[in-house]
Amino acid sequence: MSRHYDVAAVRSQFPVTERLLYLDSAHQTPLATSVREALLGFYQEGHEMAGPKPLWLKRVEQVRARVAKLLNAAPAEIAFTKNTSEGMNIAANALPLTAGDNVLLVEGDHPNNAYAFLNLRRKGIEVRFVPMTGxxxxxxxxxxxxxxxxxxxxxxxxxxxxxxxxxxxxxxxFCAERRLYFVVDAMQSTGVLQLDVKAIQASIVGSGCHKGLLIPQGLGILYCNEGLDELQPAYLALSSLANPPGDYIARTDNMALKHGAGRFEIGNLNLPDIHALDASLDLIEHIGVDAIAAHMYDLGDRLIEHLDEQCIRLVGPRARADRAPHIYVLDLPAETWLDYFATQKVRISPERDGIRVSFGLFNTFEDVDRFAAIVAQRVGTSATAARAIS
Ligand SMILES: Cc1ncc(COP(=O)(O)O)c(C=O)c1O
Structure with a gap:
């Protein structure tokens, strides 16, 4: 039972839960039945009616408006991309940087964010990795x-x-005060935590959609503040223009760019995934992001209790104020635990400092208790084995 929403009803949308103890949503979401149906519906329309494409494009705008609402942005401030990496590369290449300028990143943060900026070193831009001190x-x-x-x-x-x-x-x-651009990789938070792009004064936010937004890989979303007209796209296509030529003949007399994120959108989009996102946003909006986060925090508290009982160290932050609701890394060496979890039909991810457990909106307290029991079983077994050897 959850205090926040009917998890059993949500769980029935995720048949993977009948086969696996799925604790790997920070890696990849399993598909909900409604998302699968949206994909199949799109394929059926393509198969039987070849769209029509104008209908699909109308839906693209509807989904864009829904994404905008999720992030508290205007629809014109949202572009569809391929993934987070593309979003971070768009940002890195759009910022008006010149040789000798520098950009600050957090040491150890995701490489897909870092490489987008490290690639600018060939233009004389310095990248500074700032160590986490607390x-x-x-x-x-x-x-x-x-x-x-x-x-x-x-x-x-x-x-x-x-x-x-x-x-x-x-x-x-801090960035606003120092007049710095503020770029955010929201891959691990979209759909799981409230993200209000205005409240955080972001310049650009990029995210993929295959984790908390519950759809298959291949679609990204990008927020770009509408006031930042100085940000220039590295790539250009008809769809980036404010006044695309109606006769489809390229000319140089009106190449004004769309305001906001539209200037970064190029060519045909991942239409199947955008249809899938429409369905996953139904699910997410119906529950509410705050309720999803609150439920996952409760699951996390339960997991931490179990870890304490078993004297297993939590690698990341413990306090709710510092931690994400859904990601917990356990100080268990991946080399010796991965195979065991696979044999127990537990899906988790190896991480640099241990085993990562990550929750989806369908996980329950029973999942957490079962996971703890599976860990305890092996810890007990290896302690017995160690005693037998000594
Ligand atoms: C913080 C973060 N950024 C980016 C990515 C992935 O980047 P992309 O969406 O380009 O595959 C991940 C995980 O896959 C991530 O955890």
């Missing part, structure tokens, strides 16, 4: 690294490797 990333941590040539901070909302949740409102305020 349980979370704070403005104070960045202060010693900011100088007159610092132009931007880019970081994840939630870290994939230990489940830190950064205080984006405070970091956004």
């Amino acid at each position: 349980a979370t990333a704070t403005a104070d941590m960045f202060v010693p690294h900011v100088d007159a040539r610092t132009r931007a901070i880019s970081l994840s909302h939630v870290t994939f490797h230990a489940g830190h949740r950064f205080d984006l409102a405070a970091l956004g305020a």
